[in-house]
Structure formats: C-alpha cells, structure tokens
Amino acid sequence: MTSVAPAPGVRLDPRHGAASWHALGTYVELRTSSAALDAAARLVVDVLDEVDAACSRFRPDSDLSVANARPGRPVAVSPVLVGAVRVALEAAVETSGLVDPTLGEVLRGAGYDRTFTLVPSDDPSPAALPGARGSWRDVVVDDAALCVPVGAALDLGATGKAYAADLAALTVVEELGVDVLVNVGGDLRVAGPDPQAPTRYPVVVGHSREDLPGGGASTTVVVADGGLATSSVSARRWRRGGRQWHHLVDPRTGGPADGPWRTVTALGHSAVAANTASTVAVVLGTDAVPWLTARGVAARLVAHDGTVTRTPAWAAAGLEEDR
Numbered sequence: 008m009t010s011v012a013p014a015p016g017v018r019l020d021p022r023h024g025a026a027s028w029h030a031l032g033t034y035v036e037l038r039t040s041s042a043a044l045d046a047a048a049r050l051v052v053d054v055l056d057e058v059d060a061a062c063s064r065f066r067p068d069s070d071l072s073v074a075n076a077r078p079g080r081p082v083a084v085s086p087v088l089v090g091a092v093r094v095a096l097e098a099a100v101e102t103s104g105l106v107d108p109t110l111g112e113v114l115r116g117a118g119y120d121r122t123f124t125l126v127p128s129d130d131p132s133p134a135a136l137p138g139a140r141g142s143w144r145d146v147v148v149d150d151a152a153l154c155v156p157v158g159a160a161l162d163l164g165a166t167g168k169a170y171a172a173d174l175a176a177l178t179v180v181e182e183l184g185v186d187v188l189v190n191v192g193g194d195l196r197v198a199g200p201d202p203q204a205p206t207r208y209p210v211v212v213g214h215s216r217e218d219l220p221g222g223g224a225s226t227t228v229v230v231a232d233g234g235l236a237t238s239s240v241s242a243r244r245w246r247r248g249g250r251q252w253h254h255l256v257d258p259r260t261g262g263p264a265d266g267p268w269r270t271v272t273a274l275g276h277s278a279v280a281a282n283t284a285s286t287v288a289v290v291l292g293t294d295a296v297p298w299l300t301a302r303g304v305a306a307r308l309v310a311h312d313g314t315v316t317r318t319p320a321w322a323a324a325g326l327e328e329d330r
Contacts (some may be wrong), residue, residue, distance in 0.1 A: 033192030111160030169282035234278035266292020
C-alpha cells in the first residue's frame with residue numbers, strides 16, 4: 008500500500024480514519040474513511056491555509072487586513088475572502104445585525120488584537136473602545152473587491168471558522184467522493200457524496216474543549232449531514248481594564264454578551280447556519296428560545312447554573328445522550 012506523508016503538524020490515526028492539528032488559531036479535527044485520510048487531510052490543510060491567508064485579522068499580509076487598513080476604498084481580494092464576507096453579511100441580514108462582522112475595532116480596543124494565545128489574561132490598561140462604528144450595511148463586496156466602510160473593521164470570527172469547515176468538507180467530497188467530518192474550533196460540517204446514505208458521526212459537546220478530558224458536563228450528538236456549532240462564553244476570556252471580556256460581543260451594547268447562556272449548540276444545513284444560530288442565541292439571551300423556535304432551529308442551551316433548555320426541534324430530533 009502506498010501512503011502519502013502527512014502534512015507537517017498533522018497527527019493521523021488511520022485505524023479510526025481520524026486526523027487532528029491546529030490551524031486558524033484553534034484546533035481542527037477530521038474524520039473520514041481510512042483509505043482517504045491522507046489525501047483528505049492534505050486537502051483540508053490547503054483549504055485552511057487559504058482561509059488564513061485571506062481572512063485572518065491577525066496577519067498583516069492577509070487580504071482582510073489590507074482591506075481593513077484602507078477603509079472607504081475598494082481593495083482587490085481573493086475569492087475565498089469574497090465568499091467569507093458574503094457569508095458574514097448573510098448572517099447579519101438573517102439576524103438583523105445581531106451577528107455583526109464589523110466588530111473588529113471593538114475587539115481590538117478590548118484587547119483582542121492578536122491571536123488569542125498571545126492576549127494577556129489580565130491587562131490593567133483601560134479598553135480603547137470606538138465611540139462610533141461603521142455599519143455592516145455599508146460593506147460593499149463584489150466578485151473581486153471589498154470595500155470596508157469608514158469607521159469599521161471587519162472581524163469574521165463569528166462565521167469565519169464555520170465557513171472554513173463548510174469549504175473544507177465540501178472540497179473533500181468534491182475531490183475524493185467520500186463522507187467527511189471537519190471540525191474547526193467547534194464549528195463542524197458533515198458532508199458526503201450520497202445524502203440518502205450518510206455516515207453518522209457521534210460528536211461530544213461541552214462548555215469548552217478543556218472540560219471534556221476532565222469529565223466535565225457534556226452530551227453526545229449524532230450528526231449525519233449538515234452543520235453543528237457550539238458557541239460558549241467559557242472559552243476565549245480575558246480581562247481588560249478590570250472588565251471581564253469574551254469573544255462574543257453584543258453589537259447593541261458594544262460589550263460582551265451577558266445573557267443567561269453559558270453554551271449554546273445548534274444544528275443547521277451548514278456549519279455557517281448552525282454557527283449563526285448559536286451565536287445569535289448567546290447574544291439574544293432570554294429572547295433566544297423564541298427566536299430559535301420561530302425558525303425551527305434545533306438547539307440546546309445551557310445556562311450558567313447548568314440548567315439545560317432544548318428547543319422543540321432539538322427535542323424532536325432525539326439525537327443526544329447525556330453523560
């Protein structure tokens with residue numbers, strides 16, 4: 008049997024058709040057939056490298072950073088960034104701006120101005136939050152160029168990892184014709200060549216990745232097609248100027264979302280759809296369940312006190328087994 012050497016940093020487990028590594032500042036997990044594992048891992052690595060080069064807020068040479076540095080002017084960008092921005096704007100439209108891609112200056116002013124592992128856990132200096140922001144409605148994107156409005160900076164963190172998972176999974180299916188699961192930092196996409204006969208993947212969901220090995224509260228969800236995403240205020244937390252921050256910002260207040268939910272997991276037809284729902288639920292707080300229910304979203308919401316609330320669509324799906 009001929010085997011291709013794995014990409015640098017990628018840990019392969021051919022027996023279980025699994026691979027894992029780090030990219031886009033987070034963890035990546037891949038599941039597929041053992042025979043396709045090497046080739047699938049290389050495809051996913053390549054896709055994520057393209058996404059990083061196009062969409063990273065922390066790389067000065069990325070297309071996104073170049074566009075952010077030239078507000079009010081069209082900037083030629085890659086098709087990968089065009090797709091990511093269009094996805095982000097669709098999420099903004101769907102949620103009436105509650106999932107907002109123009110929060111870059113807020114996050115930067117709050118101290119999240121570099122890849123998260125380099126952000127100080129407790130910085131006593133005051134936050135430098137913008138007094139006024141440009142609107143997502145004023146972002147202009149076409150097939151080859153992007154214009155960021157004056158007073159705004161794009162941050163694609165809300166939908167970017169989900170977009171990457173969707174793009175990577177669909178690339179594997181198109182190129183190799185196999186079932187695949189791609190998980191990018193908790194935004195997960197399952198896809199395959201035959202929607203009528205999908206592989207069912209069990210996925211363990213918890214408050215944070217660090218909780219799972221220690222036996223923290225979790226549930227197992229079976230995903231056969233589409234996306235699953237978990238948004239949590241337990242991860243990516245820091246203090247700036249005496250105030251506790253996390254990466255989920257409420258665009259209505261310009262501060263960290265402070266509702267009752269610690270973690271929200273949602274299903275969707277894609278990872279982006281699932282992430283949009285889980286993110287908006289954290290931001291909406293007590294209004295999340297009616298919003299999700301009205302749209303038929305299957306979601307599981309865990310409050311800070313551990314109370315679990317399930318939408319009717321989640322309960323009807325019967326996909327979980329608590330541990």
